[in-house]
Amino acid sequence: EVKREGKNGYRFYSPDLDEELLFKIEIEADLRKAIERGELEVYYQPQYRMPDRELIGMEALLRWKHPVRGMIPPDRFIPIAEETGLIMEIGRWVLEQACRQTKSWHEEGQPKVPVSVNLSTQQFHQPDLEFEIERILVETGLEPQYLELEITESMMMDATLSIAIMNRLKRLGIRLSLDDFGTGYSSLSYLSMLPISRLKIDRSFVMRLEESGNERAIVTTIIAMAYSLGMDVIAEGIETEGQLEILTGQRCLEFQGYYFSRPVPPGDLFLNAADTSQGMTAEPPTAASTA
Numbered sequence: 001e002v003k004r005e006g007k008n009g010y011r012f013y014s015p016d017l018d019e020e021l022l023f024k025i026e027i028e029a030d031l032r033k034a035i036e037r038g039e040l041e042v043y044y045q046p047q048y049r050m051p052d053r054e055l056i057g058m059e060a061l062l063r064w065k066h067p068v069r070g071m072i073p074p075d076r077f078i079p080i081a082e083e084t085g086l087i088m089e090i091g092r093w094v095l096e097q098a099c100r101q102t103k104s105w106h107e108e109g110q111p112k113v114p115v116s117v118n119l120s121t122q123q124f125h126q127p128d129l130e131f132e133i134e135r136i137l138v139e140t141g142l143e144p145q146y147l148e149l150e151i152t153e154s155m156m157m158d159a160t161l162s163i164a165i166m167n168r169l170k171r172l173g174i175r176l177s178l179d180d181f182g183t184g185y186s187s188l189s190y191l192s193m194l195p196i197s198r199l200k201i202d203r204s205f206v207m208r209l210e211e212s213g214n215e216r217a218i219v220t221t222i223i224a225m226a227y228s229l230g231m232d233v234i235a236e237g238i239e240t241e242g243q244l245e246i247l248t249g250q251r252c253l254e255f256q257g258y259y260f261s262r263p264v265p266p267g268d269l270f271l272n273a274a275d276t277s278q279g280m281t282a283e284p285p286t287a288a289s290t291a
Ligand code: C2E
Pocket: 045, 060, 061, 062, 073, 074, 075, 078, 091, 094, 118, 119, 120, 121, 150, 179, 180, 203, 236, 237, 238, 239, 256, 257, 258, 259, 263
């Protein structure tokens, strides 16, 4: 788009920039109302352990069904929620939903597995976070060992402070995992000091496993490191049988990805639970027999 400016000067406008700014302003206003209006939902993506394809947990993933724009992915609105501070209320809401839902699955007799909830940077640094989580656990009745909080390396700019926060959280009896591992900056010596139960290998490595020997080498190293630090390791974003084979070959046994199931609304997670040979969702399972 070109706009006349002065005598013979033209100024070029970037429609993308304008759109981005408008989007942000609009989203911020709409997000304030989204909770009350019931537009937010928590989906769940199952996690499995091979070779038996045993369900070992699920990750709670936030969804926003915007009345006009349709489904807005969390990568689009969570950064805005972070900037505006709305993430505090939203994050608390997700935690409450996930704990309540998981408790109710346990009461229904579904497999007693933990739920993983993503923490935002602001939540992580919230001074009374452990009290809030304790309150949510008490109110929902979920036993602490069934809650895992996912933290990323990018939240932990101050090592001493981050370790102190994590130790306070651990005292509640919950679990901590390190999400998107390999994309951040943690030094190895630092990693060994963190009270983390599990590393989540980032999808960007898994995606290129079949094409790139470099990626395979990195993943081999991450897996070996996790085990030598006494941590579990789970691979995110598994989409193909080939990726699964490479990873199980490297002794990574926990998986989460479209190959097994997309994130689904809570009502769909245990739809086929009675028929375990068909897996937990409508996605065709093919993995259990191969590893
Ligand atoms: P994440 O925590 O790393 O979550 C994994 C993301 O990978 C999810 O995207 C999931 O749908 C996607 N995924 C899982 N398996 C596959 C696969 O096989 N292929 C592909 N292409 N993608 C796969 P989603 O749900 O869009 O969430 C994106 C990010 O938004 C999350 O990354 C997390 O950082 C953030 N997020 C989601 N929910 C929350 C929340 O409640 N609170 C906070 N603070 N952040 C959240």
